[in-house]
Amino acid sequence: GKSFSVIEPEVVKHALLRAGEETLLTTLRKVHVVDRMERVIEYLEHHKLARYIKSVKRSPVYMVSLHNGHIIYGISVGDDPEAKMAQGKHASLIIVDEAHQYPLRAWTKIQGAKDARGCRVLMTGVPDGRVDTPFRMAREKYPSFNTRRFRISRRTDPNFTQKTKDE
Numbered sequence: 001g002k003s004f005s006v007i008e009p010e011v012v013k014h015a016l017l018r019a020g021e022e023t024l025l026t027t028l029r030k031v032h033v034v035d036r037m038e039r040v041i042e043y044l045e046h047h048k049l050a051r052y053i054k055s056v057k058r059s060p061v062y063m064v065s066l067h068n069g070h071i072i073y074g075i076s077v078g079d080d081p082e083a084k085m086a087q088g089k090h091a092s093l094i095i096v097d098e099a100h101q102y103p104l105r106a107w108t109k110i111q112g113a114k115d116a117r118g119c120r121v122l123m124t125g126v127p128d129g130r131v132d133t134p135f136r137m138a139r140e141k142y143p144s145f146n147t148r149r150f151r152i153s154r155r156t157d158p159n160f161t162q163k164t165k166d167e
């Protein structure tokens with residue numbers, strides 16, 4: 001649901017509208033990166049109006065170059081918890097898929113992949129009760145998220161009690 005309706009369209013829209021910039025899609029498991037990136041590549045290769053892709057590299061990191069100069073990276077941190085493959089990028093959009101499983105060390109390291117001119121971060125996932133992930137700590141720990149609104153499942157909200165449920 002969230003990948004098909006939010007992540008993939010956002011990657012395609014950002015890539016087509018932001019010439020010369022970079023997009024970084026990252027997740028813990030490689031299979032998630034492969035699923036998302038293959039659908040993005042399929043759309044960009046088979047669109048009726050034009051073929052947008054200049055080149056595609058699939059291993060060990062997805063790197064899709066478009067004719068407008070935009071580069072889309074797909075990086076899994078499951079095999080690379082230090083996120084070394086993500087460092088040195090200058091992404092104006094970072095999408096963290098399955099953010100509830102994303103390691104905190106990789107999140108810290110991936111901050112170096114942000115574009116100095118500004119970067120948007122989109123984190124998606126389903127809270128699973130862990131309190132040591134960037135997804136869960138976003139409201140409390142990171143000042144850059146202070147003005148953002150997150151939807152947190154009532155099951156994992158520490159302030160949601162039987163009393164509030166009854167009310």
